[in-house]
Amino acid sequence: MAIVNVTDQSFKGEVESTGTVLVDFWAPWCGPCKMVAPVLEELDQEIGNDLKIAKVNVDDNPESASRFGVMSIPTLIVFKDGEPVDKVVGFQPKDALKSVVSKHL
Numbered sequence: 001m002a003i004v005n006v007t008d009q010s011f012k013g014e015v016e017s018t019g020t021v022l023v024d025f026w027a028p029w030c031g032p033c034k035m036v037a038p039v040l041e042e043l044d045q046e047i048g049n050d051l052k053i054a055k056v057n058v059d060d061n062p063e064s065a066s067r068f069g070v071m072s073i074p075t076l077i078v079f080k081d082g083e084p085v086d087k088v089v090g091f092q093p094k095d096a097l098k099s100v101v102s103k104h105l
Helices: 031-047 062-067 094-102
Strands: 020-026 052-057 075-080 083-089
Touching: 020 031, 020 094, 031 052, 031 094, 075 094, 083 094
Parallel strands: 020 052
Antiparallel strands: 020 075, 075 083
């Protein structure tokens, strides 16, 4: 499944539905956010059939970031059937991120 870009307007439809969704709250100027992007691509290739990955640019979509208490980026939140169930702040290597997500698949 391809990684989707989500806006404040599309958040509910893309994220708050059934299944497991990993949401990356990021910004283009954020160095660690740039480091996590290829990790998300690899995760998508490995477990993308079971996991939807969504990216929210916090500069363009402050409402979603504020709603979920995102204070630092990157913040990655795992949603299960529309509810936030796990949160990771800062860059994480692929194995650590995969371990967090796998608990909710």
